[in-house]
Amino acid sequence: MYNCAIILAAGEGKRMKSSTPKVLHKVCGKEMVNIVIDTIKISGINDINVIIGRGADKVKDATINNNVSYSLQDKQLGTGHAVMCAKEFLKSKKGTVAIFTGDAPLITKNSVEKLIAFHNEENYKATILTSIVDNPDGYGRVVRESSQEVSRIVEHKDCNAEELKINEINAGMYCFDIESLLRSLDKLNNNNAQGEYYLPDIIGILKNEGLKVGAVPVEFEETMGVNSRVQLSEAEKVMRKRINLMHMENGVTLIDPDNTYIDLDVDICNDTIVYPGNIIQGNTVIKENCTLYANSRIEDSFIDKNVTIQCSTILKSKIGENTTVGPFAYIRPESVVGKSARIGDFVEIKKSVIGDETKVSHLTYIGDAEVGSKCNFGCGTVVVNYDGAKKCKTLVGNNVFIGCNTNLVSPVKVNDNTYIAAGSTITDEVPEGALAIARAKQVNKEGWVEKKGKKK
Template sequence: MPSTAIILAAGKGTRMKSRHPKVMHRLLDRPLAWWAVRSARQAGMERIVLVVGSGAQEVRDYFAADGDADASIEFVEQKERLGTGHAVRCVRDALGELKGPVVVMYADMPLVHPQTIRSLVSEARAKHNACTVLSMTPPDPSDYGRVDASDDGTVRAIIEHEDCTPEQREALRECNSGLYCFCGRRLFANIDRITNDNAQGEYYLTDMVGIYVGMGEPVSVVHADDYHELLGVNSRSQLAVAAKVMQRRINEGLMAEGVSMLDPEQVWVGAEVRVGQDTTLLPQTFLWGRTIVGSDCTIGPNSRLTNATVGDRCLVDETIIVDSAIDNDVSCGPRAYLRGGAHFHDRSKAGTHVELKGTEVGVGSKVPHLSYLGDARLGSGVNIGGGTITCNYDGKHKSRTEIGDHVFIGSDVMLVAPVTIGDNALVGAASCITKDVPAGALSLERSRQLTQRGWADAYWKRLEEED
């Protein structure tokens, strides 16, 4: 039977004090809901159902924009938030009864390992359980229901903390994480047995454990060795705690694969990032999205790369790279900004206070300092003087600048697009180029320099006399 993950993501999260749904708050570079979906996918869940409610459209829009609007994610809306049991009823009403293992998990628990989910499903299949409970042993169990289980893992009851006797509180340290694997057939056949006879008037999925025990259906427990992976996020403070756990988890994995970090506490790397061996990540480095960094690079300090591709042996110093690529042996920064599909070929350079948007820089070409190049293509062996700007926007349209091979552009040059500079051309400093420059030509555009000897001395003398 195929396995299904039902991910509960309908809550508003009032403790977040936000206009956005709780599950859209970001842990590192991705929303909480994304991490839960990722864990379910990596665990091999063949069907993923996301139960949305508060801010439902924002959640849907995010996954659509991220390229995840495919058949592997199905959305079910819980219009009235009447508890976790009611959320599962909404899934049944929308999709019908689900067969096979059904894992119910939470979008605000972003740290769950895929292997933990796989272990839960394996236990459920092996014992033909109606319900398999994932448990943990946190240092302070006072906020959790206690699992009363026999030595063989058979669950007798889950007792809420406030209902425990002093003896039970002392003896029962194993806690319910709230994450379950159900037999889909038995779950949907019995979900209507849950009542809302409680102070909150809600339908709690936890009650299914007691219902199954009363029916004589098999219920057992799987214990998670690391309670951190089952930490929930209900506030911004808890979000920061979870982010630290994930930061350490990712960074330790990278260091184990041959990546160096001067201070791992000051390096933040997203889950989809790949970094090659012998690369060093310096403090205040952020690698987000689907960034790929090659081998023998130095990234940082104070650098942020989002959906960037970096080749081997590159230096990225105090630089921001967004949706752009640099090839091998490229130097960037300090304080460079590459965006919008910029592409630097081998041995090229983006220097200090340089911004490039949608620009291709050829092999060995240099943009050393204080320049903006937008919508341009540079050939190989080009040198761009400081203060050069491509004037690529006329207020309505974007136009391109084409620069050939081995071109020298002097300082403080404006290239008014559309314009083409031919191979081996030279453009003098302080020129405003509005027409194409042929290959091998010199192009200058300057007004005549006027010099009047003694004028300045007379001027200063006159000011002194006026005082």
């Protein structure tokens, strides 16, 4: 059976009060529409059409790498009208089309598969995704026949006394036989107060033709739509709980899952321990046996095994195994720190390579540099990488000892097995095996304080 999908993503999202299209607001680090696309794809459907409207170019830019097609809904005239805009996508197809919404990111792979399998196996012309809720106020009710097929969908305001007691509600997601849907779209009208075309009206059209309509209930949280910042935070909370549960089931220790923030695409290996307050974002990979103490932020980075991180920020960088970072270190993008290294407190690394077993213990800045292995940076060392017009490079060899308060003025090279005396400003190459001293000789002027009248 051929299956395809449509995602409704053209809504204005006025309640979001944002210049960003609603479906591009992120839940756990990923745009809602991309979460829905990913879920549909892992469910086995690869032919996906996204209905775009407000902010169409932005939605295209955000989804372009997902290999989807697009249909434009230039005027928002209801969900039925949105599907009408996808007729070109559907016209030569036979099989099943599943319809989801780009602002409902909590739908799961299992529920998508369940909906499609039920629809196809039972040979329905339409199947509605529903939820059973304790308080159905405000939702359209799903009225079933004695056979458990769907009889109709009744909006809350139109329900009679018996229908108001029904607690199965329409979730706004569907499967349709493609040919039946196309015929029904031609019969859809906008004879209502809003002058819009509503997709649920298709159910009535199909029933009037004597065709079978089914319904599949799923958990209500999976069908939650996001129409405001409050609902966005609620979706974030649900998704974060799912993500954290998945990591714990995979062997990661989260000391306080309620205060640990991990994005959807993060990969954490077993026996890593994550303390509260950590924010782990993007495509970060954290290997085995790492310890992330409280309050670090790691984005799009690779952390090798047995790394310890304390209260630090690591962005778009790589940290080698058995290395320690922090507290209060700042690893900026395009940095690579080697194995068994030490990046200590208040150290900033920017676009640099730090070799294995090198120690940068405290209060040091290294920018645009390549540093070898088994080096030691004294407190207060600065790589002076900017000349006011351009960034310049510093090269430091292996087994280099750099004394406290040293300035390395780029471009400059410090060769292997060298020492730099504390307080030096290095502007010329340091030869291998040399001691570099670049500071003025100390001069003591006896009696200067009293002579100048400075004595207190």
